Amino acid sequence: MDAAEGKRRAAAAALAEVQAGMRLGIGTGSTAEAFIHLLAVRVRDEGLRVVGVPTSERTAALCRDLGVPLTTLDELPELDLTIDGADEIDGALRLVKGGGGALLREKIVAASSARMIVIADGSKTVEALGAFPLPIEINPFGAVATRLQIEKAASRLGLNGPLALRRRDDRPFVTDGGHHILDASFGRIPDPEALSASLHAVPGVVEHGLFIGMATAAVIARGEDIEVRGAL
Ligand SMILES: O=C[C@H](O)[C@H](O)[C@H](O)COP(=O)(O)O
Numbered sequence: 001m002d003a004a005e006g007k008r009r010a011a012a013a014a015l016a017e018v019q020a021g022m023r024l025g026i027g028t029g030s031t032a033e034a035f036i037h038l039l040a041v042r043v044r045d046e047g048l049r050v051v052g053v054p055t056s057e058r059t060a061a062l063c064r065d066l067g068v069p070l071t072t073l074d075e076l077p078e079l080d081l082t083i084d085g086a087d088e089i090d091g092a093l094r095l096v097k098g099g100g101g102a103l104l105r106e107k108i109v110a111a112s113s114a115r116m117i118v119i120a121d122g123s124k125t126v127e128a129l130g131a132f133p134l135p136i137e138i139n140p141f142g143a144v145a146t147r148l149q150i151e152k153a154a155s156r157l158g159l160n161g162p163l164a165l166r167r168r169d170d171r172p173f174v175t176d177g178g179h180h181i182l183d184a185s186f187g188r189i190p191d192p193e194a195l196s197a198s199l200h201a202v203p204g205v206v207e208h209g210l211f212i213g214m215a216t217a218a219v220i221a222r223g224e225d226i227e228v229r230g231a232l
Pocket residue numbers: 027028029030031032084085086087096097098099100101102103106
């Protein structure tokens with residue numbers, strides 16, 4: 001089974017958790033998009049009544065195209081369930097996210113949700129986080145100084161990998177919030193909680209892609225099987 005089919009199967013399994021009347025956080029990325037396509041079919045064909053808060057402009061545009069009703073987090077600050085993808089998932093349901101650049105809105109939306117189900121194909125599970133470069137969203141002001149402070153903070157934890165400014169079309173990538181992203185190739189992250197706290201302590205860091213204590217379950221497609229971690 002290819003990765004795309006795995007994403008679709010994980011999305012379909014998570015869709016079974018969506019019930020009429022739910023206030024949904026809707027994630028970003030190719031796996032979340034597989035979910036949006038399936039959700040839209042239920043909205044259209046079954047008249048499923050849900051309302052979603054999108055985690056990116058890209059997700060908002062797809063939902064609008066497919067007829068999934070949307071609102072904003074300001075209108076609906078408490079959500080029932082967020083469904084989103086991830087770049088890495090470890091055994092404690094800690095995640096690396098932000099490969100698509102949506103980590104800030106994704107984290108705000110997940111933090112506003114009673115439950116967060118992560119959907120993924122089997123390639124996303126890891127023994128330890130860090131093989132996937134960790135996205136760190138920074139304010140463009142003073143970016144060189146912020147980078148230096150991040151390097152020092154990480155180094156105090158024994159993490160010394162390079163930080164790459166994410167680029168698109170030969171320019172710095174700009175997030176939906178108007179920020180830049182440094183992709184940190186720290187390698188294995190032995191203590192994600194400590195790294196999270198150190199990064200949050202650096203002025204200029206807007207957010208980072210470590211999602212700790214947020215996912216309540218993960219639905220992972222492995223071959224013909226669906227593995228569920230946590231409580232659905
Ligand atoms: O910023 C993007 C998100 O965190 C995505 O959920 C993550 O990168 C996974 O994306 P995909 O489902 O395309 O692998």
